[in-house]
Amino acid sequence: MTMEIASARTAVAKPPAPGLISRRVLGNVALGLVLLAVPFWLPLVGGYTDLASRVLIYALAAMGLNLLLGFTGGLSFGHAAYFGLGAYGVGLMLKYETHSILLALLVGTLVGGIAATLLGPIAVRRRGIYFAMITIAIGQMFYFLAVRWNSLTGGEDGLTGFSRHPIKLPGLTVPMGSVGFFYLVLVCFGACALLLWTVLNSPLGHTFVGIRENYKRLIFLGVRTKRYLAISFAISGFVVALAGGLNALLDNFTSPNTLNYTLSGDFLIIAVLGGMRNFWGPLAGAVIFILVRDYVSSITDNWMTVIGLIFVLSVLFFPLGILGFFNRKSAS
Amino acid sequence: MSFLVLDSVGRRFGALRALSDISLSVESGELRAIIGPNGAGKTTLFNLISGFFPPTEGNITFEGAPITAVNPTELVHRGIIRTFQITEIFLSLTVYENLRIAVETAMGLNLRPWISRAQRAAVAERIAELAAIVRIESKLHRVAGELSHGDQRVVEIGIVLAKSPKLLLLDEPTAGMGDEETRHMTDLIRRLNKEQHITMLFVEHDMAIVFGIADRITVLDNGKMLAEGNAAEIAANPRVQSAYLGDAGLGNAA
């Protein structure tokens, strides 16, 4: 009980803090500056820009998922499906239809997002554990579709034969090398963060949180809770699909693994590890998860055991996630 | 035409008869107590009226319209709202946020992914109004889960009031409360009835409260109606007395 309370404090807007600029605004500005400067400072500490793009893409996916998971209380174990649909949408568009990666991203996001919009209402027919089982099963359907529909998707070998082209705007061509692409990812990340932030601070977002907290009370206030679960499902689906599209661009490749439930598990642990009741929790989780995985897989073949241990240990010892953990410390 | 009418209503769960042949009518503006020993069917009665589950026999009408098999969401829109024996609020949110969800719902804003300055102000004003009615202003920015049991119940009443109920069902509003909290709650119930003109049904074990504030009292025993009347009639009713004899007497019937 105390755990939930401590964690929720960070998730909700408090009465405005005294002073001209609140600490929250300052913190967000600082975060933005750090992210903007990544291509300059990351190489100095031994990182590479593509790794930062990967972190942001996974953070974006986990943030999208977290709207449903952490703020609406819907435990989806199948969001990789929308990630993968976004990825295949982008890959197929670039391979067959267009050289514009922006158009491809738009189409990929729509494909994944619309799938989530159509399937959400089916999944929300049950709650709790069963909701999780249904979402995972729906997700696996797409996985097997991608594996079997060889002629379109390339089957288990994955989809190749597309690449990032520079973005041509009127009077301006943006090269899509590692750094250029990083800024594209950052723009997408920032726009989605702003969108999610706006939603969470609106009556719609308040309704989502109400469903997480007590759906019975909401039903007896006359709210059709399933409709709102489905809306949250859809919004999170669009965000996750965009992340998937970016991921396909980062790799110039996508495979059925981007649809598989194991990737859904990665997104979930990123949200939980960072703190799922915290707006920036998924970003913190993605930084840790991607860096650890990148490092460990370079030094041992048994990296799966290490990833498994991250799951086990964070569930046992950091149920509030890293940010939740520190928030509680500073609160007490 | 009475406000709320139950006509030979009954509910079975498999072989178990939880309620049978309940006929009662409640007038607009009435404050009605439902009493009876444990297992008498009081909460089942509330569940039937609020649409938690439908009756297996009989009919219910509200403001002249049949509501027998209407779902709870629709009943809320018609003005029937309830509280639960176990307080149902948003525990990890502040009192303010609890009320905000209710107010925004009542104002039909749930679907809005943004909110105008004017609407935000209207919401805040209504929250302040509700907080004043239930007298929780001083704790508005406390997390609900950290409040005392009594205060949590008060928050729940604030939440349901946001929807401007015509008929309010309170399931054991004072259960588990201390003297001071009970007095506050009793006073609140009376004020809501007299000042806000809300028709109320409440289940209560504390006979002092029941006899103190209820206009009329319905007594259930073993799933059946035992008696109905005002305080004096019920107190004098020999069947009611014998039903309660197994317990520790009238004053302590819980």
Add this chain to the structure above:
Amino acid sequence: MGLILLFNAFNGLIQGAFYALMALGLALILGLNNTINFAQGAFMALAAYFAFTLVPYTGFWGALIAAPLLAGVIGFAVETVLVRRLYSRKDPIYTLLLTFGLALIIQDMIRTIWGAQGKPLAIPGFLNHPLSNTYFFLTGYRLFVVAVALIGTGALFAVLRFTRIGIRIRAGNADLETISALGVNIYLLRTANFIIGIVFAGVAGILAAGQLGLNPTMGDALIMPAFVAIVVGGVGSLVGSLLGGLIIGLASGITTAFFPAASEVVIYVIMGIMLVVRPRGLLGQEGLFE
């Protein structure tokens, strides 16, 4: 065509028997331990590898008994050391992620100990022969799988119906608080239940390995259909899970005859239809306000 259809239907039923065994183990643990055991597939593979190691010493029959029990011992350790700590957390995400992580660890261990390459599991020679020349597909092993599935299921239902622990497990499924108040040690009960679920997975794993061979991720292919079987059959009903497993196995088998590429996807379509038409599944209970 008729023969091919029959062949595929029969094949599907055998596949359904695997799904049903898996689904039963999962449903048991889902019911009383309130846990989606993602590691069920990994335990299944683990038991099969135990059997692979035991066969030279104990023979196939000894391994069929001993290996699931060994997996049960690991299950016992996992439940008492890890899973048990999470029962008090209401949010199901924690057990889900815990068992998901466990699955990764167990798979990786198997890979490290036995290698990533697939291996065959030796089965007694007489089970390998076709029973007749006309019905060439009817090998003894396929009948054997069906028989073991029947015996296992029968034994489970007998235990649940007639033994003290079984009756308590069923009562606990209905109302854990009440039987706890009646003085039943629910910790012990949940541990026992978890072990039974794992042993079931173990048996299914060995049977599957006898037909398809061993590899570290062999459980992955069966755990998803088992989920679907539970959803289709109705959450909270063991008989439902059993039926669900057989139905999706049969559907998948028949689809193979007409449109092989859709044989996996079809079970998810069935689930989707079920959710639209009857959200609680074939035999599931109706949850209030789900």
